[in-house]
Amino acid sequence: MNEVKQKIDHLRRVLDRLNHNYYVLNAPSAEDREYDRLMAELTALEAEHPEFDDPNSPTRRVGSDLTREFEQVRHRYPMLSLANTYSEEEVREFVARIDKETDTPAAYCCELKFDGTAISLTYENGRFVRAVTRGDGTVGDDVSANVRTIRSIPMNLMGEGWPAYMEVRGEIYMPHESFGRLNAERADIGEEPFANPRNAAAGTLKQQNSAVVARRGLDAVLYAVQADAPVAPSHYGTLQMLKTWGFKTSSAVRLCRSVDEIMEYIRHWDTERHALPYETDGAVIKVDDTKLQRDLGATAKAPRWAVAYKFKAEQASTRLVSVDFQV
Numbered sequence: 001m002n003e004v005k006q007k008i009d010h011l012r013r014v015l016d017r018l019n020h021n022y023y024v025l026n027a028p029s030a031e032d033r034e035y036d037r038l039m040a041e042l043t044a045l046e047a048e049h050p051e052f053d054d055p056n057s058p059t060r061r062v063g064s065d066l067t068r069e070f071e072q073v074r075h076r077y078p079m080l081s082l083a084n085t086y087s088e089e090e091v092r093e094f095v096a097r098i099d100k101e102t103d104t105p106a107a108y109c110c111e112l113k114f115d116g117t118a119i120s121l122t123y124e125n126g127r128f129v130r131a132v133t134r135g136d137g138t139v140g141d142d143v144s145a146n147v148r149t150i151r152s153i154p155m156n157l158m159g160e161g162w163p164a165y166m167e168v169r170g171e172i173y174m175p176h177e178s179f180g181r182l183n184a185e186r187a188d189i190g191e192e193p194f195a196n197p198r199n200a201a202a203g204t205l206k207q208q209n210s211a212v213v214a215r216r217g218l219d220a221v222l223y224a225v226q227a228d229a230p231v232a233p234s235h236y237g238t239l240q241m242l243k244t245w246g247f248k249t250s251s252a253v254r255l256c257r258s259v260d261e262i263m264e265y266i267r268h269w270d271t272e273r274h275a276l277p278y279e280t281d282g283a284v285i286k287v288d289d290t291k292l293q294r295d296l297g298a299t300a301k302a303p304r305w306a307v308a309y310k311f312k313a314e315q316a317s318t319r320l321v322s323v324d325f326q327v
């Protein structure tokens with residue numbers, strides 16, 4: 001077989017395996033940087049060789065957390081991932097791409113990237129109906145019973161103006177304090193500690209016993225609303241609406257109007273994040289105008305109107321795990 005095809009097949013198998021360990025078993029078997037490097041290598045090879053295109057390739061799909069233990073529910077609106085950037089140059093390229101689509105320079109809403117696990121909360125007429133994980137982006141696991149134990153998630157909304165049906169999107173995370181306590185308890189009873197707060201949050205959300213979940217101290221931050229019509233003309237406005245309805249939103253949000261302002265936000269939080277009571281692995285830069293967001297649309301994997309900027313991982317906070325690349 002063609003050498004390039006063999007390399008592509010190998011990378012796809014390795015990445016499928018890493019995805020399973022990470023999203024389903026919540027036990028990563030590689031460093032994120034290494035995973036991202038393999039993904040970038042596969043993306044480049046596929047771009048050079050469109051003849052080996054495959055819609056099932058891990059470059060084209062949202063990493064799936066689906067398990068057999070929960071009822072699966074279809075998202076009314078897909079749940080996507082985010083494209084990654086690692087440098088100022090890549091942020092500039094993103095803004096330049098957006099500039100091409102608009103007559104006037106766009107505003108960007110910059111947020112922290114919470115290192116937890118994505119959740120979709122359905123509300124009908126202001127009442128909580130269910131909570132579903134990202135799953136494969138199209139269907140997710142119904143983890144409502146576990147999410148009901150997270151006290152900061154409202155069961156009945158405050159204020160007014162919510163759509164009759166909406167899916168509120170955000171992140172379930174485990175604060176450092178809960179994470180430290182949980183791993184200490186696990187060590188006491190001889191259980192393997194969780195690799196990081198993200199895996200601990202994702203693993204906890206997939207527990208069969210909600211009483212265990214309630215004890216573990218999960219929290220949630222919400223940052224998006226999906227409904228048939230936008231709830232506000234801007235992303236920033238949407239966050240304000242979420243707040244008035246009783247959701248916990250991030251206070252580290254800033255509207256930026258240039259790459260310099262975006263980079264200032266990123267540099268600020270790259271230093272200040274160490275003092276936060278939860279883990280953040282980057283910043284998310286989102287086009288603020290909801291109409292422009294809709295015009296820009298999305299690929300099968302990520303919206304075109306947003307990118308993540310990943311902070312450099314700290315050596316000390318990353319538990320090294322050996323990678324078995326033999327698949």
Ligand code: NAD
Nearest residue numbers: 018022028029030031032035081082111112113114118284
């Ligand atoms: P991601 O974590 O890089 O970014 C997308 C996610 O960010 C969204 O689904 C959402 O849940 C979250 N998010 C947090 N704050 C947000 C905010 N303010 N606004 C919007 N979204 C926000 O993407 P992913 O698809 O979940 O995971 C891919 C990444 O996971 C890889 O780049 C890699 O770093 C890591 N990964 C590692 C391994 C491994 O073996 N180490 C395996 C699979 C994935």
